[in-house]
Structures are given as C-alpha cells and as structure tokens.
Amino acid sequence: MSKVTVIGAGNVGATVANVLAHRDFVNEIVLVDIRGEMAEGKALDTWQQAPIDYYSTKLTGTGDYALTADSDVVVITAGLPRKPGMSRDDLISTNAGIVVSCVKSVLQYSKDPIIIIVSNPLDVMTHAAFKASCLPSSKVFGMAGILDTARYRAFLSTELKVSPKDIQAVLMGGHGDTMVPLPRYTTVGGIPVTELIDADKLDAIVERTKKGGGELVQLMGTSAWYAPGAAAAQMVEAILKDENRIFPVCAKTEGTYGVEDMYLGVPVKLGKGGIKEIIELKLNEEEKALLNASAIAVKEVIDVFDNMNLI
16 A cells, blocks of 8 residues: 655646546545645546546545655645745745744654655755754655656657657756756666767757746746656656656755765665665766755855755
C-alpha cells in the first residue's frame, strides 16, 4: 500500500495529483489545501476521470491534515506567487511561513515521510523545510532540475527535429538564472549534442532554458503547471517504485562539488528512502566556476531566510 499527500491544490498541486493518478501505481492520494472545498472538488473531478482513463488510484480532497496520516511521500506546492510591490525578502518570508507550517502540520500525522518541495523560491524553501522537519536530508529535497532539464531537452528537440525521448541531459545549480546546463553531458540517442548543433544555437538554447519559467509567465500571466506537476510526479514514482533513477534535484550537499551544507541542484540516485547517493561529476574549470557562482547566489538567498529567524 502506498499513500501520497500533495499540499496545495492550485494548478501545480492538482497536476501532480492528476498525473500520479493516471500512472496508477499509488493506492491513495490526498490533496490538501487551506481552501478545503477546492481541494475536495479537484480530487473529486480527478476521481470521476478514473472510469474514463482507466485507473484505480483513490483521491481525497480536504483541508484536514488528519486525513494525511501515514503518508509515504509528501509533495508541497503551497505558496504565493510574487506580486507587484513585493520584494524578494517579502516572498521568502511569506512562502517560508507557509512551507514550514505545512511541514509541521503533516508531521503531526506522518512520522517519517519523504518530503518533496516544489514551492518557490525553490532552493531556500527546501532549506526551510529541512530545518523545520528535523528529518534526514536524504528525505527532504526539491524539484527543480527535472523541470529545467525537461525544458532544455524540449528546446533541443524542436531545434534538432528529433524526439525528446532520445535526449538526455544534466543540469545543476540553483533554480533560476544561475542554473548550470552542461552541454558536455547532453546526448541525443547517445550522440554528444555538440556534434549535432552549432555552438551559437546551443548557447541560445541554454540561455532560453535559464529563463524558461519567466517566458511562460510572460505568455500566460502566471507560472507553469503541467511540466512542473509532471516532474514532481516522476520523482514520486522513482521513489515508490525504487527505480534508482538518476535525476537532478535540489539536494543538501555535504562537501560535494566543494559546497558545504547547502541545498543546490545536483544529480542524485533516487529510489526507496529518497536520495540514495549524490553523484559527483568531473566538471571542467569553466563548469566549476559556473556552479560556484550559482552556489554563491543561492547562499545569499538562504542567508536572507536564516537571518529572519523563522524557525
């Protein structure tokens, strides 16, 4: 028996629940939101989809954390988008308060779950969840790299006119403009991407990837949800099926890549119990410099949170 709780019934959270239900390997999904009726309605809508799309996963929507008891995995998507006039510090303070509250509420009923953070700003929210949970860092991590690499691979697929299924890539660092795509580790059907595309076009795709979230906000007036929701669901599947998938996730480093005690996007082996191993690639000097710059930028945001003394 497996049970997944998704906290936040907005676009991303509802997509996580819907994608997981369609995969049909989870026994029960609980969708939680401060707006309990909305969570109940979205869960009911997805449950009524089951006879059509042929899955058996049971869904419950609620505002009551008691119904999340004994969850194996908890995905936290709750949080507010940045609004006009809101500073970065305001956003950190507001969303950290929400994430910390969610973590503490769910831990009243589930003693040892795996917690996946999707809320933004991603890196610092994952750090906040870890501090609030007192769980091992192998059980608290964030979804960012899977989404970022998916965007990178999608852009490459369009440019090269090939199936995205054949493109593999690694991306590291913070979630945002300082992320570090690694073309040297990008392949198309096993062929290095650098043999298939001009350097200037590849550089343009890398830059577009860095601003991928902002591009969608400009187009839609709000943040993306289909790809982020599917990315979080893929992480849940790797864990509950013990697939030992190699994914880039926001994980706590303990000296890996020369970064001490900080949440940062790195490749990991994901399976039963959460993060089984952080994989350390042999980066060249240019890649090391980019990752170090990203780590410095992430550390500045984490320091802002720590100085707020919210926990």
